[in-house]
Amino acid sequence: MSFFSTRGGACVTASQAILYGLAADGGLYVPAMFPQISRKKLLELVNMTYCQRASAILRTYLEDFSIPEIDAAVSAAYAKDKFDDAAIAPLRRLNDSTYVLELFHGPTLAFKDMALQLLPHLTTLSARKNGEEREVSILVATSGDTGKAALEGFKDVPGTSCTVFYPMDGVSRVQQLQMTTTGGDNTHVIAVKGNFDDAQTGVKALFSSAEFAGDMNALGKVLSSANSINFGRLVPQVVYYFSAYADLLARGDIQPGEPVNFVVPTGNFGNILAAYYARSMGLPVGRLICASNRNNVLTDFFSTGIYDVRRQFFKTTSPSMDILISSNLERLLFEVADRDGELIATWMRQLKECGSYSVGEQRLDWLNAIFASGFADDRQTAEEIRTVFLQEHYLMDTHTAVASHVLREYRQRTGDATPTVIVSTASPYKFAGDVLSALRDEGAPRETDAFRCAEALEQLSGAPVPAQVRELRNLPVRHTAWCEKDTMGQAVLRAFEPDSCC
Numbered sequence: 231m232s233f234f235s236t237r238g239g240a241c242v243t244a245s246q247a248i249l250y251g252l253a254a255d256g257g258l259y260v261p262a263m264f265p266q267i268s269r270k271k272l273l274e275l276v277n278m279t280y281c282q283r284a285s286a287i288l289r290t291y292l293e294d295f296s297i298p299e300i301d302a303a304v305s306a307a308y309a310k311d312k313f314d315d316a317a318i319a320p321l322r323r324l325n326d327s328t329y330v331l332e333l334f335h336g337p338t339l340a341f342k343d344m345a346l347q348l349l350p351h352l353t354t355l356s357a358r359k360n361g362e363e364r365e366v367s368i369l370v371a372t373s374g375d376t377g378k379a380a381l382e383g384f385k386d387v388p389g390t391s392c393t394v395f396y397p398m399d400g401v402s403r404v405q406q407l408q409m410t411t412t413g414g415d416n417t418h419v420i421a422v423k424g425n426f427d428d429a430q431t432g433v434k435a436l437f438s439s440a441e442f443a444g445d446m447n448a449l450g451k452v453l454s455s456a457n458s459i460n461f462g463r464l465v466p467q468v469v470y471y472f473s474a475y476a477d478l479l480a481r482g483d484i485q486p487g488e489p490v491n492f493v494v495p496t497g498n499f500g501n502i503l504a505a506y507y508a509r510s511m512g513l514p515v516g517r518l519i520c521a522s523n524r525n526n527v528l529t530d531f532f533s534t535g536i537y538d539v540r541r542q543f544f545k546t547t548s549p550s551m552d553i554l555i556s557s558n559l560e561r562l563l564f565e566v567a568d569r570d571g572e573l574i575a576t577w578m579r580q581l582k583e584c585g586s587y588s589v590g591e592q593r594l595d596w597l598n599a600i601f602a603s604g605f606a607d608d609r610q611t612a613e614e615i616r617t618v619f620l621q622e623h624y625l626m627d628t629h630t631a632v633a634s635h636v637l638r639e640y641r642q643r644t645g646d647a648t649p650t651v652i653v654s655t656a657s658p659y660k661f662a663g664d665v666l667s668a669l670r671d672e673g674a675p676r677e678t679d680a681f682r683c684a685e686a687l688e689q690l691s692g693a694p695v696p697a698q699v700r701e702l703r704n705l706p707v708r709h710t711a712w713c714e715k716d717t718m719g720q721a722v723l724r725a726f727e728p729d730s731c732c
């Protein structure tokens with residue numbers, strides 16, 4: 231399988247797409263075509279383990295990897311000591327037609343682990359396949375969860391290093407501690423004075439800077455990306471949509487070929503794009519419902535066809551979705567535009583120079599045949615957590631609750647009774663403070679200590695605090711570096727200086 235750039239250029243192998251992350255013309259790598267999973271193949275998935283399902287899906291894209299290589303990578307990534315549920319991505323039934331796909335059973339309690347436990351294995355294999363002898367230096371901009379997941383994935387992986395930028399005041403206390411207490415000799419964590427878009431824009435600028443590439447090369451390093459723009463992040467995410475469908479078949483809750491909807495709490499558009507890829511590979515999907523928080527630029531896009539970032543940025547209780555520029559949307563635009571790279575390049579230029587672009591009426595119709603969308607503000611999110619807990623005895627985190635609220639409104643609006651999977655992206659313990667206040671009576675004093683919140687949540691819900699949260703309290707903070715948003719390159723180089731501790 232070859233990979234092209236969304237902006238028209240490039241023709242590379244899967245391993246090159248993974249190793250280099252972003253195409254030289256600034257575009258994202260996309261597969262030349264969508265491999266098809268037949269009905270028969272889909273039925274075969276039913277009796278497979280998660281690892282076997284992953285291997286079956288991955289090998290359709292990763293043609294320059296051998297099957298034993300893929301099998302070994304998958305087994306290492308989804309090992310029993312990394313995930314606290316044997317199903318890896320268990321599907322829970324909430325009520326007659328609603329399910330929750332729990333993607334937070336990995337080491338950092340968020341769905342990013344599903345991809346970032348696997349990516350380092352794919353990256354080191356890709357380096358070897360392409361004769362790359364320099365250290366593969368991963369640069370990440372994070373809205374909170376990617377950073378820790380990347381650090382955990384790449385920590386002490388030989389031949390790699392991992393540097394994470396996070397917005398100084400834009401992540402939860404638990405998220406920040408998770409990152410700044412990370413061990414490993416090859417990890418660096420740097421706070422940026424700015425919001426997530428500043429951090430992401432800064433990292434993108436470093437990736438396209440020849441000068442910075444030269445500085446890194448002089449240190450024996452080559453840049454690579456672990457952000458969700460990397461195809462190696464996307465392809466592991468395609469797997470769990472197939473896996474959820476196979477689980478529904480296994481339960482006998484759907485018949486082969488019957489469509490299923492997915493509602494996805496969306497930020498950078500990676501997770502829901504993977505669902506679109508699964509659909510394009512033949513998975514029977516009804517609607518893909520794109521759920522946003524108050525930063526509802528995507529809701530507006532799906533209703534008007536205009537993507538317009540000229541708006542206020544809000545900090546919300548679902549910080550991993552506090553994003554105005556959803557990078558992975560570019561891969562969907564590529565399909566909307568009938569794979570016309572020049573048109574994508576034009577739209578992206580308009581976005582950069584004028585802050586908006588429009589895809590036009592006909593392309594909007596195309597989108598609306600597949601996608602629905604909606605958003606929840608913080609109050610609606612809190613209400614949803616409370617309602618679902620009282621009615622279904624199920625505890626959701628804030629991001630998952632955004633999706634659940636959007637589904638509730640979608641069903642009221644459309645009457646669509648298709649079985650629907652809510653994609654759950656984080657453990658409620660990762661955002662314990664906001665989940666706790668949602669459950670408590672209004673007017674109750676607000677607890678601010680993250681650990682006490684977790685304990686209170688345990689008492690209320692009966693679900694034990696995960697070890698990853700409990701042990702955070704006693705881990706020393708190892709990373710204290712910070713920088714301005716326009717000096718991120720220097721901060722990276724400083725982190726690599728021999729006597730820099732972090």
Ligand SMILES: *Cc1c(COP(=O)(O)O)cnc(C)c1O
Binds near residue numbers: 342458550629
């Ligand atoms: C990253 C993240 C999201 C957003 O996912 P995208 O792939 O960026 O759309 C949603 N929820 C949580 C908890 C996340 O960590």
